[in-house]
Amino acid sequence: LATAQHAAAVAGSGLLIDIGSTTTDLIAFHDGQVTTPSRSDRDRLACGELAYHGAVRTPLCALAPRIALQGQSLNVMNEFFASSADVYRLTGELDPAHDLYPTADNAAKSLPATRQRLARMVGCDVRDASDAEWLDCARAWRAAQIDALADSLRRVLSALPAAAEGPPRRLTVVSAGCGDFLVPDLLAVAGAP
16 A cells, blocks of 8 residues: 555545556555555455456456357356466567566467467467457457456445435546556546546
8 A cells, every 4th residue: 555655645645546466456546645445455355446357467267258250259268278478469569678577388478479379279279260360369368358457446436425316527546567558548448537
C-alpha cells in the first residue's frame, strides 16, 4: 500500500492501477487517503483490488477457456505452454527490460519461438497459421486479459465513495508497472470515467 499512499498524496483522489509482471493492484484513494478496508490478500482478492493477472508471468490458460484463431473458437490447453509475455512480446508492447523471466518451454524469446508457444496452446504448429494470424490470436489473448481485469475494476469502481450516487464523472488514474500500457484499454472496457 506504500505505492498507493504515494499516489494518493500526489494525485488527490482517484485510482492506482499497477499492472506488474504477475499481479494487478487496483487501489482507490480519496482526499489523500487509501479508501480500502482490505487488510489481507484474501480481502483484496474478494473485492477485486488484487487480480493475479500480469503482463509477463500469467499462464495463458488462466486467461480464457477458448480463444479465436482463423475465425474458429478453439479450446485452450490447460497447460503452462505460454505466458502473457508471449502475447505482449508478439504485439510489441512488452519492454524487453521487463521480459526477464524464462519462457514456458525455456526456449528463445524470438518471434518465431513466441508464435510456436501460442500455437501449442491451441494444439497447432506455428505453420498452421500466418504471422498475421498469430498476431490476431495474440490480440485475442490480450482482449481476454483486459476483460478479466475489467471485471475486477468494475467491482473496485462500485465501491468508490459516492458510488451510490452513480459513477464519478471524472476519475484521476495513476498507472504503474510493466503492463501500464494496458490501462487505457482497461478503463475503456470497464466503462470507467
